[in-house]
Structures are given as structure tokens and as C-alpha cells.
Amino acid sequence: SQQGEEDPQALSIQEGENATMNCSYKTSINNLQWYRQNSGRGLVHLILIRSNEREKHSGRLRVTLDTSKKSSSLLITASRAADTASYFCATAATPSGAGSYQLTFGKGTKLSVIP
Amino acid sequence: GAVVSQHPSRVICKSGTSVKIECRSLDFQATTMFWYRQFPKQSLMLMATSNEGSKATYEQGVEKDKFLINHASLTLSTLTVTSAHPEDSSFYICSARRLKGGPRETQYFGPGTRLLVL
Numbered sequence: 423s424q425q426g427e428e429d430p431q432a433l434s435i436q437e438g439e440n441a442t443m444n445c446s447y448k449t450s451i452n453n454l455q456w457y458r459q460n461s462g463r464g465l466v467h468l469i470l471i472r473s474n475e476r477e478k479h480s481g482r483l484r485v486t487l488d489t490s491k492k493s494s495s496l497l498i499t500a501s502r503a504a505d506t507a508s509y510f511c512a513t514a515a516t517p518s519g520a521g522s523y524q525l526t527f528g529k530g531t532k533l534s535v536i537p
Numbered sequence: 538g539a540v541v542s543q544h545p546s547r548v549i550c551k552s553g554t555s556v557k558i559e560c561r562s563l564d565f566q567a568t569t570m571f572w573y574r575q576f577p578k579q580s581l582m583l584m585a586t587s588n589e590g591s592k593a594t595y596e597q598g599v600e601k602d603k604f605l606i607n608h609a610s611l612t613l614s615t616l617t618v619t620s621a622h623p624e625d626s627s628f629y630i631c632s633a634r635r636l637k638g639g640p641r642e643t644q645y646f647g648p649g650t651r652l653l654v655l
Binding site for chain 2: 455457462463464465466467470510523524525526527528529530
């Protein structure tokens with residue numbers, strides 16, 4: 423079953439503005455990851471935040487995690503047209519009896535940055 | 538480093554035929570490889586997890602006899618869609634987890650294979 427649910431489903435902003443996407447999940451996780459996917463392409467790993475972390479930065483990306491609310495947000499600052507893509511959150515958990523993490527993806531947010 | 542390739546990138550086949558998709562980790566050894574499918578404008582759904590030298594673990598609802606997975610080496614996993622039907626048309630994406638080096642939680646994704654069954 424799907425774990426992460428992104429909000430909004432689609433977001434359109436002007437170049438230079440900030441873009442915020444949210445992700446909610448339902449069960450306990452080891453970590454949460456954000457990925458980017460350009461149309462018809464594979465996924466690119468953006469950032470990982472562990473369950474004991476609250477905030478993480480990477481370049482123009484800022485991710486927060488609130489385990490009490492089971493939610494995460496991805497902020498892209500000073501957006502560029504090249505940031506246009508779909509963004510997915512994925513929760514990582516270890517299924518019972520398994521030895522490795524599995525990722526469960528949300529439905530994604532389609533971001534359009536208008537030049 | 539950590540590049541994953543898939544071949545072919547796109548395939549069109551007739552209904553009833555079988556299609557093999559390869560997933561390779563080019564510059565690292567992968568303990569585990571994952572196969573996902575993605576329908577248009579939807580999320581990735583995990584189909585199966587495979588470890589080198591052992592049988593794949595399939596997710597609920599995924600037919601193991603239809604989607605054959607072979608993980609013969611630490612750098613290669615194959616997915617064969619047997620007796621493909623139009624409803625199998627989808628975007629198939631593999632990912633790999635490193636044996637050594639890098640965060641163990643990170644999966645490296647291939648570029649995907651678009652399958653169209655006529």
C-alpha cells in the first residue's frame with residue numbers, strides 16, 4: 423500500500439519563487455527520502471533525512487521531518503525553470519522479517535517553474 | 538559513481554511475446570536490486586526485491602510466474618515479462634543498493650524502460 427502522500431499534486435510558480443511540497447505518511451519509518459523525476463525518465467535521489475533528524479539542507483533544498491505528525495516538507499528556494507519535474511517522497515522501512523529497507527513512494531507533486 | 542543502466546530504454550512488442558529488461562550497476566556492486574513499475578502520472582510501485590544468488594521476493598499482487606526476475610551477479614538483474622499483454626504496458630524502473638560505500642539506505646535508480654504491448 424502507498425505510504426507517502428504528497429501535497430499539492432501540482433504546483434506552478436514563477437522562476438525565483440520558493441516551492442514547498444509536503445508529504446504525509448502513516449506508519450513508522452527509518453528514514454524519508456525525496457526524489458526528482460523528469461518526464462519519462464528515471465529517479466534522481468535528492469536528499470535523505472533520518473527519523474531522528476528534524477531538518478536537513480542541501481544546496482537550495484531544505485527538508486524537514488516531523489515524526490509526531492508523520493509529515494515532511496521539501497522546500498526549493500529560488501526556483502529555476504530547470505527545477506520543473508515531478509517530486510516524490512519515499513519512506514524507508516524494514517518489513518518484518520526482511521533484512522533490507524524497502525521504499526514506498528507517494529504519488530508525487532508535479533512542479534512547473536515558469537521562466 | 539553509482540550509475541545504474543537499463544536496457545532497452547524502450548520496447549514495443551506484440552501481445553503474447555516475452556520481453557527481457559536488463560538492469561546493470563555500472564560502477565559498483567549491488568547487494569540488492571529492486572524492480573518498480575510506474576503507470577502514467579502515477580507513483581512507483583515496488584514489484585519485487587532481488588538479492589544476488591537467491592530468489593526474488595515479490596510484492597503482494599505481483600505474479601512471479603509472469604514477471605521472472607534473475608539476479609545472477611552483483612551487477613546484473615533481469616526482469617522478463619512473459620506472455621505480455623497490453624495491460625502490462627508501463628514504465629519499468631530498477632534500482633540498486635550498494636554492497637560497499639555510500640549510505641546503505643540509498644537506492645540508485647536506472648533511467649527506466651518503457652514497454653508498450655500491442
